[in-house]
Amino acid sequence: MKAMVLYEITDLHKNRFPLRSVELQAPEPKDNELVVRVLTCGVCHTDIDVIEGRTPPTRLPVIPGHQVVGVVEKRGRNATRFKKGEQIGIAWINSSCGTCFFCQNGEENLCDRFRATGRDADGGYAEYIAVSEDFTYRIPVVFSAAEAAPLLCAGAIGYRSLRLTKMHDGDALGLVGFGASGHIVLKLVRHLYPTSRVFVF
Ligand SMILES: [Zn+2]
Numbered sequence: 434m435k436a437m438v439l440y441e442i443t444d445l446h447k448n449r450f451p452l453r454s455v456e457l458q459a460p461e462p463k464d465n466e467l468v469v470r471v472l473t474c475g476v477c478h479t480d481i482d483v484i485e486g487r488t489p490p491t492r493l494p495v496i497p498g499h500q501v502v503g504v505v506e507k508r509g510r511n512a513t514r515f516k517k518g519e520q521i522g523i524a525w526i527n528s529s530c531g532t533c534f535f536c537q538n539g540e541e542n543l544c545d546r547f548r549a550t551g552r553d554a555d556g557g558y559a560e561y562i563a564v565s566e567d568f569t570y571r572i573p574v575v576f577s578a579a580e581a582a583p584l585l586c587a588g589a590i591g592y593r594s595l596r597l598t599k600m601h602d603g604d605a606l607g608l609v610g611f612g613a614s615g616h617i618v619l620k621l622v623r624h625l626y627p628t629s630r631v632f633v634f
Pocket residue numbers: 477478479480499525586587
């Protein structure tokens with residue numbers, strides 16, 4: 434398969450082409466894994482932090498990319514959540530221990546054994562990706578792959594933040610910064626809280 438691979442941490446001011454296009458063997462699924470044929474992988478600012486080492490990979494080489502939408506190509510023998518051909522998404526959380534306090538409370542990102550897609554495990558800048566089915570998301574076909582991909586990081590972050598505000602329709606909302614998450618939150622707010630005013634700082 435074709436893949437874009439990061440071989441070393443690099444400074445993007447000195448190296449404008451940090452990823453190399455290479456031919457690799459496509460992954461095979463372990464028992465609880467799916468192999469997904471990638472349709473789209475969104476580009477996230479965190480990819481730059483991986484490449485420049487601010488959130489450094491725990492292994493190199495690694496394939497970046499953590500807003501992945503694709504279709505199930507192969508299933509491990511215990512992977513039964515999805516059928517072959519179903520459209521699914523893969524996001525930043527690649528795996529966690531599943532048993533600690535944080536994992537038990539839906540905060541797997543704080544787990545000591547948290548691993549990130551495209552940093553600690555190969556990500557979506559490739560034709561195929563292997564992933565535990567526990568960390569995959571059904572993507573309704575009302576979305577195209579390209580429409581759904583940004584929801585898997587930027588959208589998830591914005592939605593989580595919006596929920597934490599506990600706001601109601603009519604409350605004013607302030608957004609600090611206006612990147613990918615901010616754009617998606619603005620659309621969410623227009624839909625969920627149509628009479629709220631939004632201020633962007
Ligand atoms: Zn991201």
